[in-house]
Amino acid sequence: MSLSPSPLERLNRARADLRMGLPVLLTTPEGAALVIATESLTAPRLSDLRALCDQPVLALTGHRAQTLKARAYDGDVARVLIPPDAGLAWIEALADPADDLRVPMKGPLKTLRDGRADLHRAAIRLAKSAQLLPAAVLAETPQARALALEHGLTALDAAETLALETRLSPVIAARLPMRLAGAGRLHVFRPDDGGIEHYAIEVGQPDRHSPVLTRLHSACFTGDVLGSLKCDCGPQLHGALTAMHDAGSGVLLYLNQEGRGIGLANKMRAYSLQDQGFDTVEANHRLGFDDDERDFRLGAELLRRLGFDQVRLLTNNPSKVAMLERGGITVVERVPLKVGLTAENAGYMATKAAKSGHLL
Template identity: 65%
Template structure:
């Protein structure tokens, strides 16, 4: 029946539940598990989970496990066994690196080895997609579908949900309207909405670019602190304004404003990374301590928007070779890399040096 939610809609439900602290059930061929996001877990639900019996684990990424000196037997993740007397502060201390330097000894941590970790991997993918800390409390249960029905919980199937989370959600144009800008009164804003219930993305079109010739284009990831607040910790604000100014001067261009704050980890996690930077870690090290990769963004979104707008070739305003590679792999031809070197100051020189040394930016 068409009224029944499909797997994309089930994932969106599960994502919202986890953000609110509501457990979800994940089901696969190897069994079923009850999952709660560590960040939104409360003491009562942790006690209720413990009352189910069994051996609950805290699933964390290999990046976080490396910081904690925990063995990641599953390669990309570790299943840390919760001690019998584990309480909420213990779970949060393992999941969140905020106090790592104050209390570095959290172990010894015992991690599970062997068995199927597919459901744990799906649990981490879900909490990451919800822009939460990449850590989830996981408890094996029997009769997953029945348990979910009895408790009114969302049940997520592994076989269809896991591949879906690896894909870029299809995008659809919602509306576009004229938007006069300081750099050009011939501006137009296009809104694109993903099918998975995620954040919308925008395209600012300057003038009337010819679809048959390379358009000056910029993939700009949202940066609340830099774009709006004028933060000096990054170069995002100057790059945004500089790209628009260059398009205005040329008379045409397309700036894609992608809602992938903090290199795709969300504003809250980005602020956590900033706090770790204040402790002496660089931007990449901070991301790793949180449990994220260097860069979690998906530039395929930008390629899809360009295609929907009728563009197939671009002159890309960027210092990041990874963007060029992703554009080409996604079917967008990059005929020229146009440098965009703006915004260097005394507060962000270390940040920019890290971008060059560890992320390959051409600065």
């Protein structure tokens, strides 16, 4: 029946539930678990989970496990047994690295080696997609399905947490005169998974039959809006618009993937870790994230929606070139965009070049 939620709609509902601290049900053919994100976990709900199974498990990423010196027998995920006497503060300390330097010893930690990690891996994917810390508490129990039905909890098959290609639908477009780019149009696109909207700024009147000067720009509230000197995002945004004005036309895709896809709150957590002496990649890893969590397939779909299939890409990041081409867009030229180097971001820029492959 069309009134029933689709898998994508259930996925978005589950993200919202996790952010509010509600448990969700994750299932596989082999089992089921009630899952709560550690960031929104409360003491009463931890007590409830303990009552449902012998010993709840804390799922952490392999990156976070490495920092904690915990064994990640499953490679990309560690299943940490929560001791019976461990409270909420113990779980929070394992999930959030804010106090790692002050209290470096968290263990010894016992992690599971036997059994499957499908549910734990799915729980981390779900927490990441909700832009929460990538850590979750799981209670595996034969009664999980019945409990979810009784309490009206959102239920997902673990496979439904896999990164599906998001489809974007146009909402509206309107004329927008811009200080740096001159005449243009702003297009708003809404993803079908209920996520935040993405934007395409069309400068001038680009020819759909020729390679268009294009910039894939990920949202950066601190750089684009506040003029942060810790990154080069603001200058890149302004430099791209200026280059398109000078070229007579162009397309700037503004993707709402703050902090390399981890969200503003986690980006600020990474900044706090950088204040402790870690570089940008190390900070992301200590939080449990990969180097870059963004999905540039969104850019390829936006370009196709606008009628473009060839671009001259303004970027210093070869990964953007590769991702666009995998999305069916021909990149005929990579156009360097070397702006925004400051004394405050010199270390950040050097790390991007050394660890993320940026051509600076």
